[in-house]
Amino acid sequence: MPGPHPRLLIQWMVVALAMAVSACSREAQPPPAPEHGTRLAGVLLDPQMDEISGLAASRRHRDVLWMHDDGGNPERLFAVSTNGTRLATLRVEGVTKTDWEDIAAFELDGKAYLLIADTGDNGGLRRSLQLHVIEEPEKLENARLRPAWSIAFRWPDGPRDCEAVAVDAERGQVLLVSKKRQPPELFSLPLQPSGTALQTAQRLGALAGVPRASPEALRRNPQRARLDSQVTAADISPDHRTMAVMTYRWLLLYPRLGEEGWGDAVSRAPRFAPLPWLPQAEALGWSADGTALYATGEFIPAPLYRIVP
Numbered sequence: 001m002p003g004p005h006p007r008l009l010i011q012w013m014v015v016a017l018a019m020a021v022s023a024c025s026r027e028a029q030p031p032p033a034p035e036h037g038t039r040l041a042g043v044l045l046d047p048q049m050d051e052i053s054g055l056a057a058s059r060r061h062r063d064v065l066w067m068h069d070d071g072g073n074p075e076r077l078f079a080v081s082t083n084g085t086r087l088a089t090l091r092v093e094g095v096t097k098t099d100w101e102d103i104a105a106f107e108l109d110g111k112a113y114l115l116i117a118d119t120g121d122n123g124g125l126r127r128s129l130q131l132h133v134i135e136e137p138e139k140l141e142n143a144r145l146r147p148a149w150s151i152a153f154r155w156p157d158g159p160r161d162c163e164a165v166a167v168d169a170e171r172g173q174v175l176l177v178s179k180k181r182q183p184p185e186l187f188s189l190p191l192q193p194s195g196t197a198l199q200t201a202q203r204l205g206a207l208a209g210v211p212r213a214s215p216e217a218l219r220r221n222p223q224r225a226r227l228d229s230q231v232t233a234a235d236i237s238p239d240h241r242t243m244a245v246m247t248y249r250w251l252l253l254y255p256r257l258g259e260e261g262w263g264d265a266v267s268r269a270p271r272f273a274p275l276p277w278l279p280q281a282e283a284l285g286w287s288a289d290g291t292a293l294y295a296t297g298e299f300i301p302a303p304l305y306r307i308v309p
Contacts, residue, residue: 037307045300052302106167115132164245232283236286237286244273246295
């Protein structure tokens with residue numbers, strides 16, 4: 001009988017190592033305060049979910065996360081329990097999936113919505129991009145959905161890659177963080193634009209405090225060092241006070257002071273929260289109650305972490 005496929009064996013080793021590293025970290029360091037820390041909430045095992053690139057906690061269904069996969073896959077959303085079990089698959093009709101890279105959950109006028117960001121652009125070739133807003137379904141079952149509305153937009157100064165989106169429904173803003181430019185830049189769009197005209201994203205500022213690769217790291221592993229600071233996900237806490245930003249290596253938290261805008265909030269050095277060892281960290285979202293963040297990566301099997309910053 002043939003042995004396991006090498007790729008699958010390597011991926012299982014990745015998950016086992018992640019769990020071991022987490023355990024070793026707990027042994028090697030003083031125990032965190034009860035309200036802080038990282039734990040393995042579950043493991044994504046379903047082969048349909050082997051390219052997860054976006055995660056958001058449902059505002060309608062308790063202990064449910066919405067996830068989607070990368071470009072090259074059907075237009076679909078996965079309803080997933082907080083232990084990593086796929087509960088339903090929902091097809092999204094009426095849209096074309098170019099490169100879905102993030103998803104955000106929010107509430108507006110008493111309804112729960114999801115915003116899907118079709119904003120990936122590895123080659124820097126796309127002249128326009130799309131955001132699709134979908135009302136969360138009442139039941140968690142295989143079904144078909146259509147957007148409540150969509151937003152077509154462009155960047156103000158030419159194409160760029162973007163894998164991070166967040167929604168501040170109180171301010172009526174969609175917030176987007178660029179991936180590859182250093183420092184990363186924050187942009188905004190209206191959540192409910194009037195009409196269907198192509199929107200132009202407004203630059204709000206640059207993100208302060210994102211670690212840059214040291215000369216030593218660049219010498220040791222230049223490709224990895226350059227990737228570490230690239231932003232792959234973002235989300236705003238349900239109380240609209242903190243933006244969480246994830247790179248391939250770091251988790252940064254930007255609190256908002258008073259009634260200031262997000263451009264001012266990200267102009268100050270962030271607070272760092274521990275990001276567990278997670279190869280190809282792609283998906284991050286606040287829990288519905290705002291007490292924790294969930295994070296996972298783009299492979300199967302993949303650990304699903306719950307992080308209390």
